[in-house]
Amino acid sequence: MSDTHYLDWPFFEPHHAALAHALDAWAQAHVPQHHSADVDAECRSLVRELGQGGWLRHAVGGTAYGGMGEQIDTRSICLIRETLARHSGLADFAFAMQGLGSGAISLAGTDAQKADYLPRVAQGTAIAAFALSEPDAGSDVAAMQCSARIEGGHAVLNGSKTWISNGGIADFYVVFARTGEAPGARGISAFIVDANTPGFEIAERIQVIAPHPLATLRFTECRVPLSQRVGAAGEGFKVAMRTLDVFRTSVAAASLGFARRALDEGLARATTRRMFNQTLADFQITQTKLAQMATTIDSAALLTYRAAWQRDRGHSVTKEAAMAKMVANEGAQHVIDAAVQLWGGMGVVSEHPVEKLYREIRALRIYEGATEVQQLIIGRELLKNPPR
Numbered sequence: 001m002s003d004t005h006y007l008d009w010p011f012f013e014p015h016h017a018a019l020a021h022a023l024d025a026w027a028q029a030h031v032p033q034h035h036s037a038d039v040d041a042e043c044r045s046l047v048r049e050l051g052q053g054g055w056l057r058h059a060v061g062g063t064a065y066g067g068m069g070e071q072i073d074t075r076s077i078c079l080i081r082e083t084l085a086r087h088s089g090l091a092d093f094a095f096a097m098q099g100l101g102s103g104a105i106s107l108a109g110t111d112a113q114k115a116d117y118l119p120r121v122a123q124g125t126a127i128a129a130f131a132l133s134e135p136d137a138g139s140d141v142a143a144m145q146c147s148a149r150i151e152g153g154h155a156v157l158n159g160s161k162t163w164i165s166n167g168g169i170a171d172f173y174v175v176f177a178r179t180g181e182a183p184g185a186r187g188i189s190a191f192i193v194d195a196n197t198p199g200f201e202i203a204e205r206i207q208v209i210a211p212h213p214l215a216t217l218r219f220t221e222c223r224v225p226l227s228q229r230v231g232a233a234g235e236g237f238k239v240a241m242r243t244l245d246v247f248r249t250s251v252a253a254a255s256l257g258f259a260r261r262a263l264d265e266g267l268a269r270a271t272t273r274r275m276f277n278q279t280l281a282d283f284q285i286t287q288t289k290l291a292q293m294a295t296t297i298d299s300a301a302l303l304t305y306r307a308a309w310q311r312d313r314g315h316s317v318t319k320e321a322a323m324a325k326m327v328a329n330e331g332a333q334h335v336i337d338a339a340v341q342l343w344g345g346m347g348v349v350s351e352h353p354v355e356k357l358y359r360e361i362r363a364l365r366i367y368e369g370a371t372e373v374q375q376l377i378i379g380r381e382l383l384k385n386p387p388r
């Protein structure tokens, strides 16, 4: 772990610093620097390892179900994502998706659903996925068309979901579908669909610039018992938003991890690369670049951990989490680009750490609310509650 001064910030309690240090040591021993091309196998293995290491306990709520606490501690999941992202984007992904995929159950599940799924998620023996987006309902998610017709004691799902992380390797999917209690966002419900349910299939696997398991799902007369509904009928949109609310700040933390790694790599190169009879770092123009990178990282960290701390104190963080996600995601893109520049030609060689970071960061500016959506959220919150 390079620079850990920020763990002394007043947002943290002593156990948070201990968590970050312990995970960093664990990751050095257990997370490979290079993953094999079989991304599914790598992801399954990372989930298992993270479960065995006890880290996934932080991703679920409820001590009776294997969780570390009764509620998910936002600062802990942020520190975990930041630390894992510094080591490996795939390790961060494996952790994050266990939390996001099971988040609706932690927040709104019945005791039976929690007992059935959460201990397996926490142990890393079941892989979770969160299925909200559709081909024509991404940013405008309330436009979703995937439907669930209620028939006897079952919901019958028809339609598709796309961009679903862990699609193809997940053991279960929390799926949001239109049940029609009211128009728009008020007519959506959430259901847990086990991967082996008849009528459920992987329609297509999607390859992206930073390989992760990702797929389009198809539902054809897919029947799930109503006991698999998470939360009340028609409340699915709220459940989805509550879940995203927990994890949005942690997307900022993942960016922070990528950016910190980029600064480490950039510093290492700048201080050792000799040119024109001095090192790259001796040029003031390089120092300006490094200064900008470090300042961007600290601003993002301050916003991220402010939002996490505020959420852990029980406050609403709609605006603060949006600010953190926007500044951390966009800032990390600049920091990583600067690190690639410092490395010169080496920076664009496939699988070089900064080349991997360059690909890894891109999707974070799009998923769980694109930057433009975060800007709209911040603007709307400002107009609703103008600063006094």
Ligand SMILES: Cc1cc2nc3c(=O)[nH]c(=O)nc-3n(C[C@H](O)[C@H](O)[C@H](O)COP(=O)(O)OP(=O)(O)OC[C@H]3O[C@@H](n4cnc5c(N)ncnc54)[C@H](O)[C@@H]3O)c2cc1C
Pocket: 130, 131, 132, 133, 135, 137, 138, 139, 140, 162, 163, 164, 165, 166, 208, 214, 363, 366, 367, 368, 369, 370, 371, 372, 373, 376
């Ligand atoms: C790698 C990856 C993993 C994902 N994992 C999941 C997952 O596990 N589960 C899941 O449900 N979804 C997942 N998604 C989907 C993701 O949430 C959507 O891609 C995202 O919501 C954007 O939707 P879209 O791709 O349809 O883009 P669109 O909604 O078409 O948006 C395109 C662009 O329009 C701009 N934009 C959007 N709204 C506005 C506005 N109001 N004003 C101006 N500009 C705007 C933004 O720049 C945005 O990038 C994932 C996506 C990716 C790329």
